[in-house]
Structure formats: structure tokens, C-alpha cells
Amino acid sequence: MFVEEHDAKQLISAGGVAIPQGQDALTPDAAYSVATAVSGAVMVKAQVPTGKRGKGGGIVKCETPDDARDAAEHLLGSKLGDFAIDRVLVESCADINQELYVAVTIDPTSGGPLLMLSTEGGVDIEEVHATSPDKVQTANINIETGLGAGQAMDLAVATGLDPQMHVPLAGMLLTLYGLFRQYDAELLEINPLAVTKGGELVALDCKLVIDDNAVFRQPGAGPERHIGTALELEAKEQDFLFVEFDGDVGVLANGAGLTMSTMDAVTAHGGQPANFLEVGGMAYKRATPALALVLKNPKVKSLLVNLCGAYARTDVIAEGLIAGFHELKPELDVSFCIHGTGEDRAQQLVRDELGIEPHDSMDDAVREAIANAAAYAGNRQ
Amino acid sequence: MISSKPNVLVQGITGSEGTYWAEQMLANGTDVVAGCTPGKGGQEVAGVPVYSTVVEALVKHRIDLSVIFVPARFAKGAAVEAIEAGVPSIIVLAEFVPVHDTMEILALARRAEAKLIGPNCPGIVFPGRDFVGIMPGWSDRLFAPGRIGVVSRSGSLGALINLNLVAGGYGQSAFLGLGGDPIVGTTFRDALEWFEADPNTDAVVLLGEVGGTMEEEAAGFIRSMSKPVVAFIAGQNAPEGKRMGHAGAMVSGGKGTAASKMSALADAGAHVATVPSDVVQLLRAL
Numbered sequence: 160m161f162v163e164e165h166d167a168k169q170l171i172s173a174g175g176v177a178i179p180q181g182q183d184a185l186t187p188d189a190a191y192s193v194a195t196a197v198s199g200a201v202m203v204k205a206q207v208p209t210g211k212r213g214k215g216g217g218i219v220k221c222e223t224p225d226d227a228r229d230a231a232e233h234l235l236g237s238k239l240g241d242f243a244i245d246r247v248l249v250e251s252c253a254d255i256n257q258e259l260y261v262a263v264t265i266d267p268t269s270g271g272p273l274l275m276l277s278t279e280g281g282v283d284i285e286e287v288h289a290t291s292p293d294k295v296q297t298a299n300i301n302i303e304t305g306l307g308a309g310q311a312m313d314l315a316v317a318t319g320l321d322p323q324m325h326v327p328l329a330g331m332l333l334t335l336y337g338l339f340r341q342y343d344a345e346l347l348e349i350n351p352l353a354v355t356k357g358g359e360l361v362a363l364d365c366k367l368v369i370d371d372n373a374v375f376r377q378p379g380a381g382p383e384r385h386i387g388t389a390l391e392l393e394a395k396e397q398d399f400l401f402v403e404f405d406g407d408v409g410v411l412a413n414g415a416g417l418t419m420s421t422m423d424a425v426t427a428h429g430g431q432p433a434n435f436l437e438v439g440g441m442a443y444k445r446a447t448p449a450l451a452l453v454l455k456n457p458k459v460k461s462l463l464v465n466l467c468g469a470y471a472r473t474d475v476i477a478e479g480l481i482a483g484f485h486e487l488k489p490e491l492d493v494s495f496c497i498h499g500t501g502e503d504r505a506q507q508l509v510r511d512e513l514g515i516e517p518h519d520s521m522d523d524a525v526r527e528a529i530a531n532a533a534a535y536a537g538n539r540q
Numbered sequence: 541m542i543s544s545k546p547n548v549l550v551q552g553i554t555g556s557e558g559t560y561w562a563e564q565m566l567a568n569g570t571d572v573v574a575g576c577t578p579g580k581g582g583q584e585v586a587g588v589p590v591y592s593t594v595v596e597a598l599v600k601h602r603i604d605l606s607v608i609f610v611p612a613r614f615a616k617g618a619a620v621e622a623i624e625a626g627v628p629s630i631i632v633l634a635e636f637v638p639v640h641d642t643m644e645i646l647a648l649a650r651r652a653e654a655k656l657i658g659p660n661c662p663g664i665v666f667p668g669r670d671f672v673g674i675m676p677g678w679s680d681r682l683f684a685p686g687r688i689g690v691v692s693r694s695g696s697l698g699a700l701i702n703l704n705l706v707a708g709g710y711g712q713s714a715f716l717g718l719g720g721d722p723i724v725g726t727t728f729r730d731a732l733e734w735f736e737a738d739p740n741t742d743a744v745v746l747l748g749e750v751g752g753t754m755e756e757e758a759a760g761f762i763r764s765m766s767k768p769v770v771a772f773i774a775g776q777n778a779p780e781g782k783r784m785g786h787a788g789a790m791v792s793g794g795k796g797t798a799a800s801k802m803s804a805l806a807d808a809g810a811h812v813a814t815v816p817s818d819v820v821q822l823l824r825a826l
Contacts, residue, residue, distance in 0.1 A: 265639055267752040267788070270646045270723050285793055302643045303651070343640050372612065372787065373638035400785040404777075414696020415720055415785025416749055419774035420816050423798075426777050427815045437785045439696050440635055469662055469682075469699040470674040499699045500676045521700070522817050 160369045161208040165248045166381045167367035174338045176331070176349075177361045181250030190231035193249035194224035200252040203230040207242035208386055215239050220252065241386070253361050258351035259318070260284050260295075261332065263339040265346075272300040274336065278318050280351035281363075306336040323358060331360050342380070343373030394452055399442060401452060406431025407532040409459035411449060411480070413439030413471040421465045424521060430529030433459045438479075443471035446479025447486070454489050461492050461531035465521055468499030477505035481512045492531035496524035542629060542664060543738070546604035548672055549597055549627065550575045551618045553585045558609035561674055562586050568678045570670040573601045594625040605629040607663065607672050615659060616641035623654045632658035633674055635720075639787070642723050649725060656725025660787065662695030662717035673717065675699070686711015688823065689735035691728060692747035693720050693754075694786070697774055701747055701819055708820040713740040720786025722751065728758035736765050743768045743826060745819055746810070748801055750775035751789045755801040759808035769810040770822045773798040776814070 162170070165183040172178045180197050183206060184190040194201045201224075205217035212218050217239045219230040231247050238244065258280035266273035277295045279287045288295050296317055300306050308329065315328040331352070339347045348366040355361055369380050385392050387403075394401030400415070408425050410432050412418040417439070422432040433456055438449045453459060464480065466473040477497065484493075495517035497505045506517045518524035548565070552558040553575025563586045566572050574597040575585050581592030591597040594606070606622040608615060612634040622630050623645070632645070637659040649656040657664065663673010668685035671677025675695060682702040688710050692698035695717050702715060716731050718724050728746060735741045746769055748755040755773065762769050775784050775791075776798040783790045791797050806812045811822040 265643065265722060267722050267754065268757065270725075271643050301647065302640075303647045340640065343638055345639065370639045372636045373640065375613065376638075400783070402779070402782045402784065404779075412696070414694055414699075415789055416692065416694020416697030416747065416774050417700055418696070419749060419778065419784050419789070420697050420700065420772070423774060423776045424815045424817075432777070435782075435784055467696055467700040467703060469676060469695040471696070498703050499682065500679070502681075520817070522815065 160371055160374055160380060160383045161386070162367040162369060162380060163206045163208060164204065164365055165206055165246070167365040168362065170342065170367065170379065171338055171362060171365055174341070175334050176338070177359060179250040179253055179361060179363065181248060183246055183248045184231060185246055187228045187232040187235065190247055190249050191224045191228040194221065194227035197249065197251045201227050202250050202252055203227050203234065204248045204250070205234050205239050205244040206246040206248055207239045207244055209240050209242060212239060217244070253353045253363055254356045255353045256356045257320075257354040259354065260350045261335060261352050262346065262348035262350070263336055263344065266299065269299045271302050272336070272339065274298045274300055274306065274314070274332065276314050276318065276332070278320065284350065300336065305340070306333055308333065320354070324354060327360055342367065343370045343377055344368060345370050390452065390456055394436070397448055397452070399449060399452060400435070400437045402435040403456065404432050404434055405458070406433045407458055407460040408528050409433045409453040409456065409462045410465070411436055411438055411453060411462065412465040413437065413443060413468060413473070413476060415439070417465065417467055421463065421521070421525070424525045425463065425529065428522065428525050428529055430525070430532065438476055439471040443476050444479065446476045447483040450480055450483035451487060454487060459491070460535035461528045462489070462494070463524060463528035464493060464495045464497075465524060466497045466499065466505065468501055472501040473497050473499055473505040474501035474508065477508045481508060484513060490537050491535060494518065494524040494528040494531065496521045542605060545571060545670055546629070546672070547571050547573045547602050549573065549594065549601075549603045549606040549622070550588070550609060551577070551594070551606055551622065552609035553577060553588065553590055554580045554583065555609060559585050561609065562588060564678065565671060568671060570672060573603065594621050594627065598625055598627070603627055605631065605672060607631045607633065609633060612636040612638070616645055619645045619656070620648060623648050623652050627654065629655040630657070631661065631663055631673060632656065633661060633663060635660040637721065639721065639723055642721060646723065646725055657716070658719045658724060660721040661719030661724065662698065664717065665712070665715040667712050675715065675717065681706055683715070684711035687713050687740060687742040689713050689738065689741040689744040690747070691716045691718060691731040691735070691744065693718050693749050694747065694774065697747050697816070700816055701745060701772070704817060704820050705745070708824070710820070710823065713738060720749070720788050722788040728754050729761050732758055732761050732765065732769070736767055741767065743770065743823060745823070746771040746805070748773045749786065749789050750778045750784060750791050750798050750801070751786070751796040753796065756804040759804040759810070762805065762808040762810050768826050769805070770813065770819055771805045771810045772813040772816055772819055773801045
């Protein structure tokens with residue numbers, strides 16, 4: 160779950176991290192009011208769940224409240240990438256002496272938290288890492304003991320910053336690591352972390368991604384703005400794992416691995432999948448709404464059902480699909496391949512109820528579904 | 541890993557899933573010796589005694605492996621209880637375990653020198669011997685005793701490839717399901733090391749997927765292996781920034797692509813399939 164900057168900054172501010180003075184605004188007039196209250200130059204920042212806002216024109220420096228109103232007017236209602244801007248954050252401009260980069264993330268290689276720190280803040284850290292890896296310090300953290308004060312101090316000293324900054328920076332690292340743990344973060348990134356001319360550390364931006372699996376115990380995280388197409392958002396509401404593509408072969412399979420592999424096979428045989436939709440795991444009893452979701456996509460011109468049950472019972476999935484076919488009566492061809500747990504009954508159900516003979520080979524089912532899509536003569540638009 | 545037939549504890553045995561799978565395991569040769577559910581001590585499920593705590597079960601039984609059938613948000617508590625009690629190997633099946641919980645379980649397991657498989661995994665199958673987890677270990681269309689080691693992140697893709705193997709006349713020395721989360725206790729590299737040393741395995745099938753770097757890290761070990769490896773990577777057209785069902789299956793910042801994994805594996809000498817059905821062809825061509 161991506162926590163937008165204005166919410167994330169409130170969370171870290173409550174945790175003791177200094178942030179610029181400011182407030183989010185939903186209208187140009189509100190932006191004007193915030194800029195007036197803050198006094199001096201402000202930054203007007205589009206609040207959308209994506210990085211690279213600076214390059215996309217989503218961050219505007221304004222010298223006066225009138226400029227802030229104009230900038231907000233321009234940004235609000237426009238789009239940045241895939242996202243409509245419905246909120247801006249208006250903040251005072253910091254008196255920056257130097258920009259640092261700090262992030263805490265999960266590291267699949269070590270299986271624990273990883274802290275990254277660089278004196279090259281404010282830029283794309285991936286590029287810094289690629290071009291001058293010596294400028295990015297990384298430290299694996301033992302999650303049982305946490306980040307130690309000594310480890311934090313070593314990292315701070317190694318930056319080569321003015322010695323007066325070492326203790327405040329080490330303190331900042333400890334605070335950020337604590338927030339990473341407190342909020343079940345996959346990523347807590349401060350880029351840039353400004354060193355002001357007065358020697359203070361201020362978080363000018365904050366990217367917080369909370370583990371989707373831990374949102375249940377993060378009531379302070381606020382509402383989530385879901386990312387995706389209209390159909391993907393509808394799927395998310397129904398708790399389906401669904402991704403939309405541009406192709407015309409609708410895919411229904413069980414399990415993430417098999418569903419991905421089915422899409423790979425469609426591509427390898429010269430077709431184009433219309434979606435990723437998994438009806439395995441706990442979703443295997445909900446095949447009827449899953450089918451409805453795939454069919455809602457007007458690009459879909461044939462259906463491919465590929466099941467290989469392990470935990471998921473293919474006969475239960477088949478029952479759900481058949482109920483869906485009887486209810487929705489889709490006017491397109493369907494190709495089946497069914498194996499694994501419950502296959503005998505599932506195959507018989509498909510034969511008896513739909514009059515369709517399932518393929519024994521997955522590749523045959525894939526090829527037929529691609530041919531059916533190409534031959535499709537109807538109009539589902 | 542689990543080289544000899546383990547005595548198994550089922551944590552969460554009184555829940556519907558725990559009971560169903562305990563019965564299936566018992567009916568198919570698995571030595572399920574005890575179950576555990578807090579507050580349910582003294583009951584019996586499928587003829588197996590149930591204890592309220594893991595320690596009580598350990599007082600009465602030798603336990604080599606605990607399989608955890610509790611929902612994701614309680615998985616850490618159950619896993620920590622088992623490891624702290626001294627169970628040497630644990631399998632966490634649940635999907636949606638918070639990743640901070642997984643990191644804590646893994647750190648404790650390392651300190652206690654316990655083996656962790658999962659989370660979000662289908663378990664392990666030793667055809668003709670036993671199975672632990674939620675794969676249909678009894679299915680003679682998916683599993684047959686043989687000499688191919690199969691290791692997969694995913695249960696469903698594992699099922700498909702196992703089906704193809706058996707249809708093609710092969711059998712498995714073992715199937716190891718590692719799980720689809722970004723952090724899992726047992727990695728491809730761990731599994732390859734085990735298969736390389738296993739006298740019952742002649743060749744290994746590795747079934748990876750997009751996201752993370754576990755396949756790339758395994759590639760380094762493949763170079764030193766004496767046994768051939770056939771690999772397939774799912775998610776060859778997965779787009780950037782979209783989770784493909786599994787929490788760990790996401791390409792981000794251009795990293796974790798199927799292309800990167802396939803070339804790392806091929807460079808290391810693995811035989812890499814582009815569609816699942818190629819796996820058996822590649823094995824046959826060895």
C-alpha cells in the first residue's frame with residue numbers, strides 16, 4: 160500500500176522526524192491560504208501515488224501565495240502519469256545546504272531489513288548506485304536486535320559530513336528504522352533528507368509503502384488509493400488478483416505460477432493474453448464472479464480455462480464456471496484444459512453441462528483459444 | 541532438509557483445513573504423530589492426540605517437523621512457538637503473512653539452527669514415502685517415485701510440471717514447494733544444494749517466477765553442480781510494477797524480470813524452457 164506523501168509525512172512527523180511547514184489542499188484557494196500562512200516561497204506538490212513527480216512537472220516552486228494558487232489551479236484536475244491529481248501539498252521551501260538519501264527496505268537476499276544511505280540525495284538513487292556504488296552505503300540489519308546506536312553512528316560518520324551532523328544523523332537513522340518497523344513498511348524512503356543551513360535534518364519528501372499483508376494492523380495508515388484500470392479496481396474490491404493486458408485471449412487459471420505460465424504459453428504460441436486472473440488459493444470457490452470479471456473486458460474474444468489443481472479443487476472451480484456460463488451466456492468460444500485435484504469430475508461436468516471436450520494438452524488448449532480469438536466474428540463492444 | 545521420514549506435528553490441526561490435510565497425510569504414509577491447537581489439548585483428531593502447546597507435544601513425542609495450518613496473522617506466533625520449543629524444521633503454508641513477521645521468523649530460525657520452508661508454500665512431497673503440506677501427494681497422475689528433483693515457488697505450476705513429468709514416464713525423488721513471498725526460508729540455492737547431495741536424485745527441475753533475485757543467486761551454484769538442471773521461469777510478459785498474484789512476483793525498477801533470470805540460469809549451464817511443456821522435452825534431451 161502506497162501512502163501518499165502528505166499522509167506519510169504526518170506519520171513520520173508524529174514519530175519525531177522534522178518536515179517542512181505546510182498543509183495539503185484540495186482547491187487553489189486552499190493552496191493560497193496555506194502559502195499565506197507558511198510565508199515565503201513554497202513548493203506545490205501533486206499528491207499522486209507515483210515517483211518521478213519532479214520530472215513530470217508535478218512539483219512547482221512558487222514565490223508568492225498568488226503563484227501557489229496558480230500552480231494549484233494548473234495541477235488540480237490534470238493528470239500525472241496514470242493518476243488524476245485531486246490534492247496538492249503546499250510546503251515551505253527549506254534552506255538547503257545539502258541533500259541526503261536514506262531508505263530502509265526489505266532485502267530478499269539477506270531475508271532482513273536493509274538500510275541505504277547516500278550523500279547524493281535528491282536524485283534517482285538507482286542511477287547513483289549504478290554509476291558510483293561507493294557513494295551509497297548499505298547496511299543489513301538484524302531484525303531481532305534492531306539497528307544499534309553504534310551501527311547508526313558508524314554509518315553517519317562514514318558519510319563524511321561535518322562532525323556536528325553525525326549524532327543528529329545517527330539519531331535520524333534510528334528514528335527511521337523504528338518507523339519502518341512500526342508501520343510494517345516494505346519501503347520507507349526519505350529523498351531528499353535536507354541538511355539545512357542551520358544544521359537541521361528535514362524530510363523534504365517521504366515515500367512509504369506499507370506491506371499489503373499488514374494493513375489490517377495499521378489503522379493509522381489511512382485510506383488507500385488503489386492503482387489500476389477500472390476493471391482492476393473492481394477486481395480489487397472483490398479481492399481477486401487481476402491484472403489487465405491489451406490482448407484478446409481471456410485467461411482463467413488457478414494459482415499465481417500456473418496463471419503466469421498460461422499467459423507465457425499464450426504469448427509463446429503467437430497470441431496475446433487479455434488478463435491475469437487467479438482463481439486458485441482461497442479464490443477457488445469464487446469462479447462465478449471471476450468469470451464475470453474476465454468477460455467484462457470487451458477486448459476478450461475467446462476464453463482459455465487452464466486448471467491444474469493441487470490445493471484448489473478443479474471440480475469446485477468447474478462448478479462455479481458452469482454456473483457463470485449458464486447465467487451470463489457469453490457468445491464466445493471457450494477452451495479448457497483441466498488436470499490435478501478433482502479432474503475426473505471437473506472434465507465430466509464441462510462435457511455434460513457445456514458440451515465442450517477439454518483438451519488433454521495445455522498447448523493444444525492455448526493454440527485453440529488463440530485461433531478462436533482470431534476467428535471471432537461477433538461484436539462484444 | 542528432510543532426508544529421512546519425519547515425525548510430523550500439525551499446528552492448527554483442529555481447524556477445518558488442518559483436520560482435512562492431517563487425514564490426507566495420515567492416509568498416505570505421513571507419520572503425523574501429534575497435533576497442536578491452543579486450548580484444545582486432550583482432544584483427538586483423526587486418531588492423533590492434540591496438545592495445547594508445542595512443548596507438551598514434544599514431551600510425549602519425537603517431532604522432526606511441524607507444519608503450520610494457522611491463518612496468516614497468527615502464523616508468526618505458531619512458528620515462534622515451534623522454533624523456541626526446539627522443533628528442528630517448520631513449514632509455514634499460509635499466504636498473506638506480513639513480511640516483517642517472516643523476517644522475524646527467519647531470524648529466529650537461523651539463530652536456533654532450525655529449517656524454515658515457506659511461507660505461502662505448498663509443502664513437500666516424497667512420492668512413495670510421504671508428503672507434508674497441501675499438495676495432493678496421493679495423486680498418481682502428479683507423483684510417482686523416481687529420480688527427478690523438482691523445486692518450485694508455486695504449487696500450481698509445480699502441479700502442472702509434475703503432471704507432465706509423470707505423463708512422460710518420469711518420477712520424482714522429491715517435490716519441494718518454496719513459496720511465492722518476497723522472503724522465504726528455503727531458497728532455490730538451498731534446494732539445489734540438497735538435491736546435489738541427494739543420492740536419489742539424477743537431475744533437477746527448477747520452477748521460478750518473476751520478482752526478487754532467488755533464481756539469479758541459485759545460478760552461481762548451478763555452475764558447480766554435477767547434476768543437470770532444467771528450468772522454467774513464469775511471468776515472461778509480466779509488466780513493471782504489477783504483482784502477479786504472489787506477493788513476491790513483481791518486476792520493479794527493471795529488476796526481477798524473467799529475461800534476467802532465464803539468461804542467468806542459461807549462462808550457468810541450466811537448460812531453460814520457454815513454455816512449461818518444454819521441460820519434459822529438455823529432460824529427455826539430456
